[in-house]
Amino acid sequence: MRVLITGGCGFIGSNFIRYFNSKHPYYKILNVDKLTYAGNLENLKGIERKGNYHFVRADISSASVMRRIFDKFRPDAVINFAAETHVDRSILSPAPFIKTNVVGVGVLLNLSLKYHVKKFLQISTDEVYGSILHGSFREDSPLDPSSPYAASKAAADMLVISYYKTHGLPVLITRSSNNYGPYQFPEKLIPLVILNAMNNKKVPVYGDGMNIRDWLYVEDNCEAIDLVFHEGKIGEIYNIGGENELTNLYVVKYIIKLLGKSESLITFVKDRPGHDRRYSLSLSKIRRQIGWHPKVSFETGLKRTIEWYRKNQRWLKNAQSGEYRNFYKQYYSKLGLKEF
Numbered sequence: 421m422r423v424l425i426t427g428g429c430g431f432i433g434s435n436f437i438r439y440f441n442s443k444h445p446y447y448k449i450l451n452v453d454k455l456t457y458a459g460n461l462e463n464l465k466g467i468e469r470k471g472n473y474h475f476v477r478a479d480i481s482s483a484s485v486m487r488r489i490f491d492k493f494r495p496d497a498v499i500n501f502a503a504e505t506h507v508d509r510s511i512l513s514p515a516p517f518i519k520t521n522v523v524g525v526g527v528l529l530n531l532s533l534k535y536h537v538k539k540f541l542q543i544s545t546d547e548v549y550g551s552i553l554h555g556s557f558r559e560d561s562p563l564d565p566s567s568p569y570a571a572s573k574a575a576a577d578m579l580v581i582s583y584y585k586t587h588g589l590p591v592l593i594t595r596s597s598n599n600y601g602p603y604q605f606p607e608k609l610i611p612l613v614i615l616n617a618m619n620n621k622k623v624p625v626y627g628d629g630m631n632i633r634d635w636l637y638v639e640d641n642c643e644a645i646d647l648v649f650h651e652g653k654i655g656e657i658y659n660i661g662g663e664n665e666l667t668n669l670y671v672v673k674y675i676i677k678l679l680g681k682s683e684s685l686i687t688f689v690k691d692r693p694g695h696d697r698r699y700s701l702s703l704s705k706i707r708r709q710i711g712w713h714p715k716v717s718f719e720t721g722l723k724r725t726i727e728w729y730r731k732n733q734r735w736l737k738n739a740q741s742g743e744y745r746n747f748y749k750q751y752y753s754k755l756g757l758k759e760f
């Protein structure tokens with residue numbers, strides 16, 4: 421099978437390519453990634469030597485470039501991880517989110533139809549459902565995104581479904597909760613807290629710290645995506661969660677404790693605009709239809725993650741390029757947080 425994977429140099433994509441390649445060593449993989457600030461070739465070190473893996477630097481929203489790639493590679497299947505993914509960035513500058521997450525998905529869908537792709541798997545997020553105070557979202561719950569990031573992902577999901585309904589393109593969608601684990605860019609909560617606390621720097625907690633996220637270890641997500649890819653029913657959506665619903669403050673305190681640091685590092689800062697209070701997914705469909713459930717406990721996953729960041733200080737230094745610092749300077753000054 422020839423599988424075109426987009427966004428494979430990011431956090432989940434790189435973990436997935438390693439997982440997928442070890443499970444299906446005879447599949448041919450073409451990884452197409454624009455290498456934005458979040459994409460890093462180092463994330464796939466070692467794999468580039470395998471004859472069945474190839475990488476091309478390209479932007480999924482460029483129709484002409486992507487057409488040449490489809491024409492040459494002739495994929496049987498497409499798995500789309502490529503996206504702009506950070507909510508805070510989408511508040512500051514939404515345009516790249518609309519371009520990659522909506523226009524880019526439109527380009528991939530068009531080409532998948534033209535080149536008779538047999539499976540198109542869109543990697544989506546629980547954020548498309550918005551916030552829920554009680555109960556959990558099912559796959560047929562209405563979409564109610566809050567941030568420009570979530571809205572762009574919801575738009576993409578709608579486009580994907582429309583290609584199934586209108587053209588019969590064989591599509592699948594996974595919507596997962598917050599992932600954590602090795603290779604996550606240190607702009608997201610868990611790696612940011614590990615990084616700051618390790619260096620005895622302040623740890624910013626938005627609002628009252630009582631927002632709830634459901635934490636999913638990235639390897640569990642990779643296993644679920646692989647199963648949905650092979651066994652999912654065409655035209656269907658599958659929620660993937662970690663069954664670890666925790667407040668941000670609990671997560672932050674837990675990391676600080678595991679690192680042996682002081683809670684005095686915690687600094688409550690102005691809340692994120694439009695900040696969703698709680699995310700929660702019902703996993704009954706994926707359990708029933710695919711037989712999947714999350715395996716890695718939060719304690720085990722977090723210990724593994726901290727260990728990985730401890731051992732990969734060079735990776736962290738590279739990730740914190742000038743672009744990273746510029747973004748935070750801008751973002752924190754917008755929030756009135758001069759001390760960060």
Ligand code: NAD
Pocket residue numbers: 426427428429430431432433452453454455456457458459460478479480481500501502503504505506520524543544545546573595596597598599600605
């Ligand atoms: P990431 O930000 O770490 O990586 C995104 C990757 O996409 C990068 O390698 C980047 O270079 C690439 N990319 C961005 N724009 C591109 C473009 N125009 N063309 C080609 N490549 C481009 O993201 P992630 O956390 O690995 O997320 C992967 C996918 O999973 C995304 O679609 C995201 O919406 C979804 N998701 C993420 C989470 C999470 O907790 N991280 C949860 C649910 C869903």
Ligand code: TYD
Pocket residue numbers: 506507508598607608609610612624625626627631632633668692
């Ligand atoms: P994040 O990792 O950005 O993921 P998402 O917003 O997509 O769920 O944030 C996770 C939670 O942590 C979210 O409620 C916002 C909060 N948060 C902080 O309190 N401080 C921070 O510095 C960051 C980055 C996030």
